[in-house]
Amino acid sequence: MTLTLNSFAAGKWIAPSGRISQLKSAVTGETIAELGAELDFAAMVDHARTVGGPALRGLTFHDRARMLKALAQYLHERRDPLYELSYETGATKPDSMIDIDGGIGTMFVFASKGRREMPDDTIYVDGALEQLSRGGSFLGQHVATSLQGVAVHINAFNFPVWGMLEKLAPTILAGVPAIVKPASATAWLAEAAFRMIVESGILPDGAVQFVAGSAGDLLDRLGAQDVVSFTGSAETALMLRSNPRLLANSTRFIAEQDSLNATILGPDAAPGTPEFDTFVKEVHREVTAKAGQKCTAIRRVIVPEAYRDAVVEAISKRLAKTVIGNPRDEATRMGALASLTQREDVIAKARIIATEADLVFGDLDATGTNGIEKGAFLSPLLFSCNDPDGARSIHEVEAFGPVSTVMGYRDMDHAAALANRGGGSLVASLFTHDPAVARKAVLAMGAHHGRLYFANRDTGKEATGHGSPLPHLVHGGPGRAGGGEEMGGIRGVMHYMQRTAIQGSPDILSGITRTCVQGSKTALKEVHPFRMSFNELEIGHTLETQARTVSLADIEHFAEFTGDNFYAHMDEEAAAANPFFPGRVAHGYLLLSFAAGLFVDPAPGPVLANYGLDNLRFMKPVSPGDAIKVRLTAKDKKARNEEYGEVRWDVAVTNQDGEIVAAYELLTMNAM
């Protein structure tokens, strides 16, 4: 049965027409699907900009995060048919889990971060307030708002589901609509997952569209408010980023390119150490998982020259035991490449590497596997290179399959120099138990790699693997890796938003960010703010307490009661010798405690608990006889669930001269 892959444009499914292409199963070589798009790209871009964008921007970050969570749950419950389709891409069950469960998990993480790290609002506050004037009447603040264009996602063939979802999650969270263009080779799986997203009805109209087939002149229609996010080869990336229209409009172009990632066996990780064993396992896993078709796969294995033979032997032993074949068979450990074309390309690249390195495992001509002659199977190929300084191809030619090259190093500087020869990569790993070696590596190599992965006996089973990008961390890298960044938590959301510096008075900044900015108008009210429910409480509601004098007896009593007999509180002469104190002073904790005594409203009410305190600074010492009072202002609110939410209060404790002696942010949990 041949699947017909439809596009989804301006809210309608569009069947293939015009030049139709046949897609083949990676396992059997039979036609599995056909696609070919004749789409009105101008209308698609317009639909995204005028329908999808405004709808998404009307929702808060929390609304969007909730949609992502619902979508992730919807996909999670329906993922079985996706596994079936995934086998035909050559993927084993574990390979498919990286793709399908990994993609859904990424959505869950963005949903969670959106709720925890972004406000329930449409404006994101970036970084701290900047004091631009002495008097405080003019302040600066960075904010971020949704781009008003469309994100075009151009995805790679190797992870059709993960690749789509890891881009969609931050884009939707940013409030930006997307047009998804999957790689044709495995588009049947991407289309099936995309169809579920549409069928869920969770996203607003225009939020997502899908191109099954060529992207035609889509990029020529983009402008300054649009974004192109690309994953794939350096060649294709270069062609796309050279588009004159994108260059003329400074259109954002985020590229995540396949790179020649390296792993280093630390100088301390001799054969026999736990690090050596973990290293061998990890290299084997990276060569065989997804048949080596990962943008993060280990292409270069950099080891102390003295251990090179031992490493080659240990990896080869594991490779020899690896069962290659039909990914549906449970015994299979490595499936097929995505297509015959892909296999040809890998073999051609491996032949180039073979001119500078020795093939120590595998056979360049052994392609058939277990009698399946038509599938895109290939034996793993391990090379060993005697002259890694002189050789070029091992650092520059990427065979995007189960191919890796072992090379020796003299010392860590040499190892780092070899790793950096890749010209920029997504990830490099180092197996060491020595923190000093790790630090040295970060300084020598950090600038060349988007991620540095350190594994050893301590990380044990919790380590997530050299090849696994995580939604919490940036994925991307300089140079050959494309110079871009994806994910990285909220950083990844910012790629679809514009950062803007805003300058103005405290009231204006308060009005924009809907938080109480220092110096902005506050409302001194008769009613105690602790009597207001979460929903009733207005930002700016302020309480000013009575004063309380702090006596020497209070200080001495507090010292005795708590056991805190620090000399600055107890010994006049020693205290006066301290550069910060005029003589004996009150304990900071005594001030906090008295302040609470002044502002707390004792009877049961909406305030359920004081759950924390941030940014406390003691600004000026309080001497016996000083009188303190407190000013408390509702600064920010954040709903946590249906029943209660967090309120952040600005607290200023002042003395009889009106000077601030302590300032902090108080956190309470308030009932709705």
Next chain:
Amino acid sequence: MTLTLNSFAAGKWIAPSGRISQLKSAVTGETIAELGAELDFAAMVDHARTVGGPALRGLTFHDRARMLKALAQYLHERRDPLYELSYETGATKPDSMIDIDGGIGTMFVFASKGRREMPDDTIYVDGALEQLSRGGSFLGQHVATSLQGVAVHINAFNFPVWGMLEKLAPTILAGVPAIVKPASATAWLAEAAFRMIVESGILPDGAVQFVAGSAGDLLDRLGAQDVVSFTGSAETALMLRSNPRLLANSTRFIAEQDSLNATILGPDAAPGTPEFDTFVKEVHREVTAKAGQKCTAIRRVIVPEAYRDAVVEAISKRLAKTVIGNPRDEATRMGALASLTQREDVIAKARIIATEADLVFGDLDATGTNGIEKGAFLSPLLFSCNDPDGARSIHEVEAFGPVSTVMGYRDMDHAAALANRGGGSLVASLFTHDPAVARKAVLAMGAHHGRLYFANRDTGKEATGHGSPLPHLVHGGPGRAGGGEEMGGIRGVMHYMQRTAIQGSPDILSGITRTCVQGSKTALKEVHPFRMSFNELEIGHTLETQARTVSLADIEHFAEFTGDNFYAHMDEEAAAANPFFPGRVAHGYLLLSFAAGLFVDPAPGPVLANYGLDNLRFMKPVSPGDAIKVRLTAKDKKARNEEYGEVRWDVAVTNQDGEIVAAYELLTMNAM
């Protein structure tokens, strides 16, 4: 006298040779300087990468910040001759202050931020620790390290000193060497300031080089570790960013392009309001300051249609009183354009605008001023446009001189749409006293502008002006503004560093960042850590205290003493009804106070003061009869001056079951 402008390459001054160009005074039209470089660009790039880069990377952020401060002081003391040279660029004294003092001030701000917001180390820690595993043995953290290449700075002619220093400051702070290429038209001023930098001897060899003349094939020699920072026109930017070598290497290209910046008179700012008056003054200032040759100057004046005539009249009145002439004359308010070529270009562009808008002030043919026929003088030109929706040139053609167009709007949505017609700008301003109008503007316009400036009666004299980029805030913008960002405090430093995600065990992460990461090895020592001086204290030094039981009597006594009689501490039944408490519980401040009583070492010693507390969270209630103890670990150190420094301690308060009841970071000031 004709100045000979030298280049500074690989540590040597190089006199002009080959094709030599003559530079003319903007005021007199006489030749003032000559330049022409025949430089070995390969050797310059190599010198930066192999000499300057390693030298700078060997210094910590604090070391580099101290160099910037020293350099700023050095230039500040020697700035008088720079003013002299600046007159010849057509700049008045106030114009020169923006350029010279503004540039020096930017260096001071970066010096200060480098010390306050970056560590005394070579690795910058970016953002929070990411918990990647349940057990805590595998964590993630983003760090940034210096790029290992060279930054090529291509500067604009209008602010030769500020333009050079605002790029050099973050570059040097990042630990990256720079090659400075000033615009030829005003290169004599840039060369004089650069010469002072070299003569100061403050920067290490190879940190800075200077190209007086054409940059030749310099960009063709750059790679993945290099950065190009450009300020100037969109046309030149497009040519440079299309360089195939830069595209193929994903070389970072930061462009700050002249844009058609807008200002909006708020709907509430009717004639007679303070906002109206401030608005008129600001437009006048932006049209005339630096003869309108500012990348941030107001090109489009967007006002309520009903007030358009009043605005035109008020601005024209001020323009009529503006004295144009020799910038050395004290009466002069507006000097000359930078060159005759520049004036020709401005007039040509103004003639295009004149096809769609009416010239309401000025004369396109009146170029001579006060008898100085050879200078590049031009009268201010004010246009008024009747059809701003239909017109294109007013939104797309930039006359880079004293030229601006007034247009009317119907409502704020229309005003925002007109402002956004610029296709991306560096800054837009809005004069309003209404925070709701400001918020609406941020949502409607934020995505199109790098900075939004709000002025009104409250910002008064402290407001820094529509046209002033500040080192604390990002300077740049989407689309026509180049899609880049400069400055913005530490954000600007990051443009010259690579962000890398690091993953590993707590010990490995601690070793890399030199702070104590949760879960990393700590050293439980006999000696109390409060007995160690700042220098002696080792990160990881840990104290574990005895336990103390919290009795009901303690709670009641504390309530009475402090006055904090919150029901959760005092009323068993009401407390039990609270969703967070099992019954009566201890006050959070009681726990903090008892904790201090447990860990404080009373006698005078290196710990001078507890100056604050961060990230306090109460994790679990403490009931009467529970016994608490404290674990205190030195987490991070930061020298403040020669005598003392700040120490950050991780504090965990646990109960008798080992559960954490409160966690926070304690800040102390410790003597060296």
